[in-house]
Amino acid sequence: MKTIKDMLLKKREDLVREIARRSKASTESGAQDIGDILDSVSEERTRELDMILTDREKRKLAQIDDAIERIEDNTYGLCEDCGVKIPKARLKVLPFAKYCIECQEKTEREEKYTREEPEEGIRKVPVGEVEE
Numbered sequence: 001m002k003t004i005k006d007m008l009l010k011k012r013e014d015l016v017r018e019i020a021r022r023s024k025a026s027t028e029s030g031a032q033d034i035g036d037i038l039d040s041v042s043e044e045r046t047r048e049l050d051m052i053l054t055d056r057e058k059r060k061l062a063q064i065d066d067a068i069e070r071i072e073d074n075t076y077g078l079c080e081d082c083g084v085k086i087p088k089a090r091l092k093v094l095p096f097a098k099y100c101i102e103c104q105e106k107t108e109r110e111e112k113y114t115r116e117e118p119e120e121g122i123r124k125v126p127v128g129e130v131e132e
């Protein structure tokens, strides 16, 4: 049986391969193995990555790594806000979901509220830091 972690690792691999193919196409030598770059954490390599990856890819990679990390910490599938278990069905559709539906909706409502009430001169200060 395939676990979510397997699925995430596969997604990561696919993404890395896609990036590697593109970077090989754009750089003549292609000597650098993108897989090595992605596995490396040195600052120099991170800079290289910054040049190669698009924002979308960076975000996706970060999401995947984050989810894998949460699986290893045994916090995967738990809402980061209230701590309840996120339903499996939800995780199937949204494998990177960090919040249960209730908390997600609450966050979205708050965001909407903040957007729809742009009172001049008054800026809403979010309560606590909301990390994406």
Ligand SMILES: [Zn+2]
Pocket: 079, 080, 081, 082, 083, 084, 099, 100, 101, 102, 103, 104
């Ligand atoms: Zn929650």
